[in-house]
Amino acid sequence: MSVQAQPLRAYPVIATRPLPLRRVRQLAAKSLFGLAALVSLLTLLPLGFILWITVQTGWETASTLIFRPRVGELLVNTALLEVLTLPPCIVLAVALAWLTERSDVPGARLWSWLAVAPLAIPAFVQSYAWVGVAPGMHGLFAAVFVSVLAYLPFLYLPVAAQLRRLDPAMEDAAASLGLTPWRVFLRVVLPQLRIALCGGSLLIGLHLLAEYGLYAMIRFDTFTTAIVDQFQSSYNGPAANMLAGVLVLSCLGLLGLELLIRGDARYARVGSGAPRPASRRRLGRAGWASMLLPLALSGLALGVPAYALGRWLIAGGSEIWQARELAAAFGETLLYAVGGALATTLAAIPMAWLSVRVPGRLQRILEGCHYYVGALPGVVVALALVTITVRVALPLYQTVATVLLAYGLMFLPRALVGLRAGIAQVPVELERAAIALGRRPVGAILSVTMRLAAPGVAACMALVAMGVTTELTATLMLAPNGTRTLATEFWALTNELDYAAAAPYAALMIALSLPLTALLHAQSRRVAGQ
Amino acid sequence: MTLMPSSLMRAAALALILSGASHAARAADEGITVYNAQHESLTKAWADGFTKETGIKVTIRKGGDTELANQIVQEGAASPADVFVTENSPAMVLVEKAGLFETLPKDVLAQVPANFQPASGRWVGVAARSTVFAYDVRKLKESDLPKSLLDLADAKWKGHWAASPSGADFQAIVGALLELKGETVTAEWLKAMKANSTAYRGNSVAMKAVNAGEVDGAVIYHYYYFGDQAKTGENSGNVRLHYFRNGDPGAFLSTSGAGVLASSKHKEQAEAFVKWMTGKHGQAVLRDGDSFEYAIATGAESNPKLEPIAQLQAPKVEPSKLDSKRVSELMTAAGLL
Numbered sequence: 001m002s003v004q005a006q007p008l009r010a011y012p013v014i015a016t017r018p019l020p021l022r023r024v025r026q027l028a029a030k031s032l033f034g035l036a037a038l039v040s041l042l043t044l045l046p047l048g049f050i051l052w053i054t055v056q057t058g059w060e061t062a063s064t065l066i067f068r069p070r071v072g073e074l075l076v077n078t079a080l081l082e083v084l085t086l087p088p089c090i091v092l093a094v095a096l097a098w099l100t101e102r103s104d105v106p107g108a109r110l111w112s113w114l115a116v117a118p119l120a121i122p123a124f125v126q127s128y129a130w131v132g133v134a135p136g137m138h139g140l141f142a143a144v145f146v147s148v149l150a151y152l153p154f155l156y157l158p159v160a161a162q163l164r165r166l167d168p169a170m171e172d173a174a175a176s177l178g179l180t181p182w183r184v185f186l187r188v189v190l191p192q193l194r195i196a197l198c199g200g201s202l203l204i205g206l207h208l209l210a211e212y213g214l215y216a217m218i219r220f221d222t223f224t225t226a227i228v229d230q231f232q233s234s235y236n237g238p239a240a241n242m243l244a245g246v247l248v249l250s251c252l253g254l255l256g257l258e259l260l261i262r263g264d265a266r267y268a269r270v271g272s273g274a275p276r277p278a279s280r281r282r283l284g285r286a287g288w289a290s291m292l293l294p295l296a297l298s299g300l301a302l303g304v305p306a307y308a309l310g311r312w313l314i315a316g317g318s319e320i321w322q323a324r325e326l327a328a329a330f331g332e333t334l335l336y337a338v339g340g341a342l343a344t345t346l347a348a349i350p351m352a353w354l355s356v357r358v359p360g361r362l363q364r365i366l367e368g369c370h371y372y373v374g375a376l377p378g379v380v381v382a383l384a385l386v387t388i389t390v391r392v393a394l395p396l397y398q399t400v401a402t403v404l405l406a407y408g409l410m411f412l413p414r415a416l417v418g419l420r421a422g423i424a425q426v427p428v429e430l431e432r433a434a435i436a437l438g439r440r441p442v443g444a445i446l447s448v449t450m451r452l453a454a455p456g457v458a459a460c461m462a463l464v465a466m467g468v469t470t471e472l473t474a475t476l477m478l479a480p481n482g483t484r485t486l487a488t489e490f491w492a493l494t495n496e497l498d499y500a501a502a503a504p505y506a507a508l509m510i511a512l513s514l515p516l517t518a519l520l521h522a523q524s525r526r527v528a529g530q
Numbered sequence: 531m532t533l534m535p536s537s538l539m540r541a542a543a544l545a546l547i548l549s550g551a552s553h554a555a556r557a558a559d560e561g562i563t564v565y566n567a568q569h570e571s572l573t574k575a576w577a578d579g580f581t582k583e584t585g586i587k588v589t590i591r592k593g594g595d596t597e598l599a600n601q602i603v604q605e606g607a608a609s610p611a612d613v614f615v616t617e618n619s620p621a622m623v624l625v626e627k628a629g630l631f632e633t634l635p636k637d638v639l640a641q642v643p644a645n646f647q648p649a650s651g652r653w654v655g656v657a658a659r660s661t662v663f664a665y666d667v668r669k670l671k672e673s674d675l676p677k678s679l680l681d682l683a684d685a686k687w688k689g690h691w692a693a694s695p696s697g698a699d700f701q702a703i704v705g706a707l708l709e710l711k712g713e714t715v716t717a718e719w720l721k722a723m724k725a726n727s728t729a730y731r732g733n734s735v736a737m738k739a740v741n742a743g744e745v746d747g748a749v750i751y752h753y754y755y756f757g758d759q760a761k762t763g764e765n766s767g768n769v770r771l772h773y774f775r776n777g778d779p780g781a782f783l784s785t786s787g788a789g790v791l792a793s794s795k796h797k798e799q800a801e802a803f804v805k806w807m808t809g810k811h812g813q814a815v816l817r818d819g820d821s822f823e824y825a826i827a828t829g830a831e832s833n834p835k836l837e838p839i840a841q842l843q844a845p846k847v848e849p850s851k852l853d854s855k856r857v858s859e860l861m862t863a864a865g866l867l
Contacts, residue, residue, distance in 0.1 A: 070865040135742050216731055225731075226867075229696035232594040233858045233867055390604045398610065481563050481591040481610060492570060492592065497734045497758075497765060 025432070028441030029358050033366075035350035040369035043409060046376055049384035050245045057238040065242040070226070074243075077140070078222045078250065081208050084144045085151075086201050092148070093155035093200065094193065096294060098185075101163040104280045105287050111294040115156045116521045118301040120513040122470035122487070123150040124213025125506045126301070128494055129308035131217055138219035146214060149301040151207055155200035161524045162196040163189075167275035181281070192267055202258040209251055210377030212473045213491060223247040227379050228473060241387075244380045251375045309503055309510075316500035325484060326504055333469055333485040333512070339400070340407035340468040341461040344415045347408050348460075352419035353445060357428065367416075374413035381409050382474040398480045406474045411464040418463065422456020423449060459523050466516040470509055486512075561587030562612040562799050565602060567595040567698065568786060572657075572821040573615055579815060580806045586799045595621035595698030596854050603628045607793045612800040615656065615788045615807075618702035620854035622787035626652045631789045635801055641808040646785050646826045648850035653789030655849070656807045657816055658824040660842050661703050661782045663691075663772040664755060665747035666740050675772045679707065679749070679780030680715075683722035692728040692736045692748040695866040698854075699733055699751055699784070704861065705852035706782040710845055713860070720864035729866070734758075738765040747772075751784070753822035756835055760820055775843040783844035786823065 054062050065071075099105045100112040118126070127146045130137055137146075166189065174188045175181070212224045223243055230240035283290055313320070320326075351370050354363045373381070385406055389397040396402050426449045434444035450457065472487045479488070490505035566573045570592055577588035591611070593601065599621035602609050609630070616622055625631055631652035639651050646655030663676060676682055682691055693700050708716045728745050730736040736748040737755065758766040774780035788807055790800040806812050813830035816823055824839050825832045832839060861867045 065862075068865070070862075070867070073865070135738065136744055219730060219735075221729075229867055230862075232597040232696060232698075233701065233861075234596060234600055234855075237600070237858075239862055239867070387604075390601075394608050397605070397608070482589040495732055495734075496569070496571070497738065 024435055024441050028435075028445065029354070031442065032350040032354055032445075033358075033362070036354055036363075036366050036370075039347050039351065039412075040366045042405070043369045043373040043412065045388065046373065046381050046384040046409070047248065049388060050241060050248060050380070053238065053241045053387070054245060057242070061238060062242055065239050066246060071243070071246060074221060074223050074226050075246070075250075077220065078209065080140055081143055081147070081220070081222065082205055082254075084140070085147045085208060086204060088144075088148050089152055089155050089204055090197060090201060092152055092293075092297065093159050094190070094197075096152075096156055096297065097160035097163050099290055099294060101160050102278060102280055103283050103287070103290065105283060105290045105294075107291070108280075111291075111298070112160065113518075113521060114298040114302065115160075115294065116153045116517060117298075117514075118150060119153045119520065120510050120517040121150070121302075121305050122213070122506075122509055122513070123147075123207070123211055124217060124470075124472065124487075124491070125309075125509065126150040126305055127214040127217045128490075128499070128502070128506065129305035132308040132312070132499055133304055140220060142218050143215055143220035146218060147204075147208060147211075149297075150214065151204045152297070152301070154203045154207070155197070157520070157524050158196035158200045159193055162193050164278075164525075166192055166278065168278035169275065171278070194265070195262060195267060198258050198262040202254065205254045205258075206251060206375050209247060209254070210379070212379060217494065223250065224377050224379050224473075227383070231379075231383065231477065240383060244383055247377060248380060251377070252372075255372070255375055309506055312500045312503035313507065316503060320501050320504050323501070323504075325489060326508070329484045329486050329489045329505065330508055332483060333487070333509075336400075336403065336407070336475075336485060337465040337468045337512070339404055340411070341465040343404045344408045344411050344464045345419065345457060345461050348412055348415035348419050349445075349450065352416055352423055353449070355416075355420055356423045370416055371413050373409045374411065376410070378406070378410050378471060378474040379477075381406050382477040386477055398478070400480060403475065403478045403480075403483075406478055407464070407468050407471065410471070410474065411467045414463040414467060415460045418456050418460025419453065422453030422460075425456070426452040459519060462516045462519050466513050469512050560796070561589060562794075562796050562803060563589045563591065563610050564613045564615055564803070565598045565611040566590045566592050567598050567614075567616045567621060568657075569617070569821060572815070572819070572823070575815050575819055575821075576807050576812055577803075579811055580803055583806070583811070584799075584802060586802065588803065596624070596701065596858065599624040599854070602630060602791070606630070609791055609793050611791050612794040612796050613788060613790055613803055614653075615786070616698075617659070617784070617786050618698055618705075618852075619655075619785045619787050619849035620702050620705045620852040620857065621698060622653045622789060623648075623850050623852055624854050625789065625791075626650065626850065630792055632792045632794070632797060632801075634790060634804065638801060638805045638808060641805070641827050643826065643828055645846075646849070647787075648848075650850065653787045654804065654808060655785040655826050656788045656804075656812070657786040657821075658826050658839070659699075659751040659753055659784050659786065660773070660824070660837070660839075660844070661706075661780055661784070662750060662752045662755070663747050663774065663780065664737050664740055664750050664766075664769050665772055666743060666745075666768050667770050668743065668768055669746045672772075675747075676780075677774075678776075678778045679703075679774060680711075680719060680778075682726065682749070683719050685726075688726045689728070690746040691726065692730055692739055692745040693723070694730050694732050694736050694750070695723075695727075695861060696729070696731060697733065700749065701854060701857050701861065702784045702852065703749065703779070703782055704857045705854060706784075706845065706847050707779040708853065708857060708860070709847050709851050710779050713856075717860055717864065720860055720866060724864050724866055734765070737769060741765050741768050743768070749780070752836070756822035756833070757820060760822070760835075771837075773837060773842060775841075777843055777845040779845060781842055781844050782847060783824075783839070783842060785826070785849045787849070 096115050100108045130146055171184050171188050174184045212228055215222050216225050227240050227243045355367050385402055389402055431444050431449050434448045435441055470487055472491055475485055475488055486505045486509045490502050493502035581588055595616045595618055602611055602625050633651050634654055639654055642654050730739055733750040734754050736750055739745050740748050755766050755771055788804045794800050808827050813825040813827045816825040817831050817833055822833055
């Protein structure tokens, strides 16, 4: 017996055990499911919190706080803001994208850069500039005007990318059937822009709901400004939380509306070969006149802030740059941006991997959790975290960890989108080969897949960092004692009407965001294959 | 891109530790934490002067009066705050009612007259600010001016005056009105205010609007005017101040307060800070600095540019009776919040 057993024992593993690959892979999927579920639980915190506070408040108090004239007023204000801002944004974005992508307007390349550049200017800096230039600006129309200037790039970017990607064969076919160029545009091109238009409009719509600084400065009351007012009058009283509940419902309504309008039509190109690039329409003499549109928009969205900032910077002289606080705020903002970007990206990795590698129903539910939370205004997330940490998790109260958690929740979708695209480009075979060669599954994902997805990862980290740099409300409400970021310092100084001292903070925020904006623009061109 | 995942992870860990460490360092750093609702520049001047003299570090968290007061109440015994400094007294009363203030030492209380502190001795006044009606000289003659704050409820003022209802300053004025005239009058007046007035965010913004001719007048505090006059006058060139006097609610003199939290782990240093603020050097900051708030300690002088405090004919309001909670409820009911 013992003699026979010997050779078996000498090669036990190779000879008898089947390749462990599949089981190991499943294990990896399971542990990542666990992690993604954990993140999803965190994303449900704000929503769960509002439900809990509503139950605690009791229906009677809650309903008197919700169904009162002031809420109706805010609802009308917010709805008008959405209805009046989105259509001009859509028209301008399509016109601008067509000019820069499909016409031979002089300087098309330059205009396309300038169309994206306003992204580098935080919305509240945009309104600071306008209030500085025209001190009387306030109310609905001022709010709509500044919103269009600040948020137009959110629509321009996807629409331009989509226009570049379209197969011109369809347009040729339509033209050959006798349609005039205008009709070709309306009946063939425009319908194909639907997804880009819906996505961009949703993004702008959500920003309109969430923005605080822009509307506070220009004196237009929305739910978000009213929540902050209530917060400042009673910290986290029921009134603030009930307003937050209505705001959340508005956001969810917007998400549903977008889903409805977007539909599920198919837009992919069918057929063999690759589409040829569309030819640019010759504008002839009209080309110079067409330049007026991008020129006017850049002048308003970039020129005015540049002028206003420049004026304050000159008025303040070198003195305003010497403030000790400026350097401190810059350093602190940088740390938060880097920390927030890393934390958010790490939190998004499990979900991103699952959605590419293990699609399924459970994965879709978890992914939905990841996405919805990004639609919540920062003020809602912050309000929830303030109350939870102060009442239940006191050690986390006013810590960097809580601030990073808030950033993570707010910017999770940004990280997820980039990661997904990055991971999707990595062949699964490489990951499996690494596992077969003895890497642990999670190790293989990190060392092979994530490494190859690095460009996508970098881009999404940049996006998150940009969000953190200009974030205001959550930082104001959650940050540890003594924290001063560029955004909070800028806000404090403008509140004391010290516009000159505030200018360097705005300039630094723009300086930090500019390279990230350029990266975004470049990335959108690369995705479109140019 | 050759960023190794392991180095990525290491960088992540490093950043987290770094940001955590900077926070921990801040917390471990002996010194006091001040929850500050006063103007940042004023408290900073106080803190810097105090640190220079005693070597005790001061960390400042900024926020609004009621915001920070409610925050302290929520935090309870776990509050990281050692000292609470406000612009107005209702916020102090809120914390006092929650039983979170330590009684101040006699020598601190003795520096300030009795009418600028509560009978309990739980906190003390550090400065004061007068309610005024700031008006546009191009639009209103002296004979047009309201005799009383209550006159602004009149229909003829519809669309002609402004305030900053979301600010604690204005809420303190409403608190005084509530204390002097009772709930029915106050609720009616707030209702009229919702109909008549324009809401601005911040007193200085309201004054700027008056100066720009957007609105005829605004109920604010006096020092915004003097502060702007001392700088460029850009936001107050067309503005004059109207004092209501005669003990009117509109002549209300609001007491800015400071108190030491019972939960403070640095009580001695915290008390030293309050003593310094109400002492000679702290009050001199009010006289010589650019805050233009009234100095109130016994024997202390205010900035000579100000209307002397004795001539304001402020109504007698016990600072500890101002009820911020009721005020925000009434204002929420009136649709102002």
